[in-house]
Amino acid sequence: MSSLTVAGVTKSYGPTPVLTGVDLHVPEGSFTALLGPSGCGKTTLLRLVAGFDDPDRGTVELGGRMVAGAGRSVPARRRHIGFVPQEGGLFPHLSVAGNVAFGLPRRQRRDAGRVAALLELVGLDPALAERSPHQLSGGQQQRVALARALAPAPSLVLLDEPFSSLDASLREETRQAVADALGAAGATAVLVTHDQAEALSMADQVAVLRGGTLVQLADPRTLYRSPQDLDVATFVGESVVLDADVRAGRAYSPLGVLQLERTCPDGPVRVLLRPEQLRLGPPGGAGPNARVRGVDFFGHDARVRLELSSGMAFSARLEGWDLPAAGDDVTVVVLGAALPFPRDDVARVPA
Numbered sequence: 001m002s003s004l005t006v007a008g009v010t011k012s013y014g015p016t017p018v019l020t021g022v023d024l025h026v027p028e029g030s031f032t033a034l035l036g037p038s039g040c041g042k043t044t045l046l047r048l049v050a051g052f053d054d055p056d057r058g059t060v061e062l063g064g065r066m067v068a069g070a071g072r073s074v075p076a077r078r079r080h081i082g083f084v085p086q087e088g089g090l091f092p093h094l095s096v097a098g099n100v101a102f103g104l105p106r107r108q109r110r111d112a113g114r115v116a117a118l119l120e121l122v123g124l125d126p127a128l129a130e131r132s133p134h135q136l137s138g139g140q141q142q143r144v145a146l147a148r149a150l151a152p153a154p155s156l157v158l159l160d161e162p163f164s165s166l167d168a169s170l171r172e173e174t175r176q177a178v179a180d181a182l183g184a185a186g187a188t189a190v191l192v193t194h195d196q197a198e199a200l201s202m203a204d205q206v207a208v209l210r211g212g213t214l215v216q217l218a219d220p221r222t223l224y225r226s227p228q229d230l231d232v233a234t235f236v237g238e239s240v241v242l243d244a245d246v247r248a249g250r251a252y253s254p255l256g257v258l259q260l261e262r263t264c265p266d267g268p269v270r271v272l273l274r275p276e277q278l279r280l281g282p283p284g285g286a287g288p289n290a291r292v293r294g295v296d297f298f299g300h301d302a303r304v305r306l307e308l309s310s311g312m313a314f315s316a317r318l319e320g321w322d323l324p325a326a327g328d329d330v331t332v333v334v335l336g337a338a339l340p341f342p343r344d345d346v347a348r349v350p351a
């Protein structure tokens with residue numbers, strides 16, 4: 001497996017810039033998620049790395065070898081990159097074993113042991129080897145597609161929204177199997193997704209793309225706890241965004257006086273809290289009063305929709321055991337510190 005380095009990559013289709021100066025380094029043996037809203041350029045970047053298209057400017061290096069840029073373009077088939085598309089792309093007329101063997105070097109294609117080992121690597125029972133793709137679930141098909149992509153021991157594995165067509169229960173299980181298989185193979189991998197939970201739960205590092213620009217590259221915890229700006233913050237998780245005034249290192253907000261995560265000069269700011277930082281107490285306790293407007297119950301936890309007497313709406317995320325009901329009056333307690341941002345930082349999604 002190889003590292004991947006993308007430097008200053010720019011791409012336009014006609015007059016429309018799609019990628020503008022993207023830099024990205026994926027260390028050997030690590031897993032990076034490319035996360036961003038629809039149309040931000042994720043697939044375009046993946047295609048430039050795969051060699052399906054060429055950048056207008058900038059370079060792509062695999063294991064220190066330049067494969068695109070500076071007048072060079074190594075054809076896709078010579079980049080030794082494994083590709084897992086949205087919907088498996090398995091050959092319908094070949095068995096599972098035939099599909100996996102297709103990825104193997106010619107002399108190993110008849111080696112049933114190699115095929116069985118690859119099926120086991122992706123968490124599939126080798127007894128499925130003789131089935132046709134249409135006799136598999138969507139999740140099993142994606143695992144076969146990964147086994148096929150890993151078969152030639154590629155320098156890099158690219159996965160383009162490979163779980164998007166799976167239903168929720170299968171998605172979780174397949175994600176886990178894919179992440180385990182990539183880890184066991186020591187693969188360098190890049191996953192394209194617009195699903196923040198997928199990116200945060202699977203990747204070693206997450207690259208957030210917005211409008212063709214890489215706005216933040218960080219490990220999942222740093223990205224969630226210290227997002228670059230409010231737009232990234234609201235994209236990678238639910239948020240409570242409040243206008244506040246900073247005085248002597250504390251933020252005076254509609255949810256009380258808050259500690260700050262980092263130093264910040266006095267003056268108006270916008271602060272970010274995560275809904276799981278809020279706790280509810282009985283009415284009349286310390287902290288601002290709020291009324292429960294509704295409860296979205298998810299089983300393991302719930303989103304409790306709240307409103308202050310000023311009309312400001314926000315949500316708390318609470319464990320599912322002891323929940324208030326719509327119409328209840330409560331007091332709000334904030335745990336931990338808030339993250340300050342300039343007041344003119346735009347929050348894309350309201351609290």
Ligand SMILES: Nc1ncnc2c1ncn2[C@@H]1O[C@H](COP(=O)(O)OP(=O)(O)OP(=O)(O)O)[C@@H](O)[C@H]1O
Nearest residue numbers: 013014018036037038039040041042043044045194
């Ligand atoms: N071959 C092409 N010709 C013209 N425009 C293109 C072409 N490919 C992509 N685009 C445009 O480039 C922009 C980025 O597309 P891209 O597919 O990379 O986005 P994405 O982030 O992967 O989106 P999605 O999550 O919806 O797949 C879009 O506005 C798209 O319409």
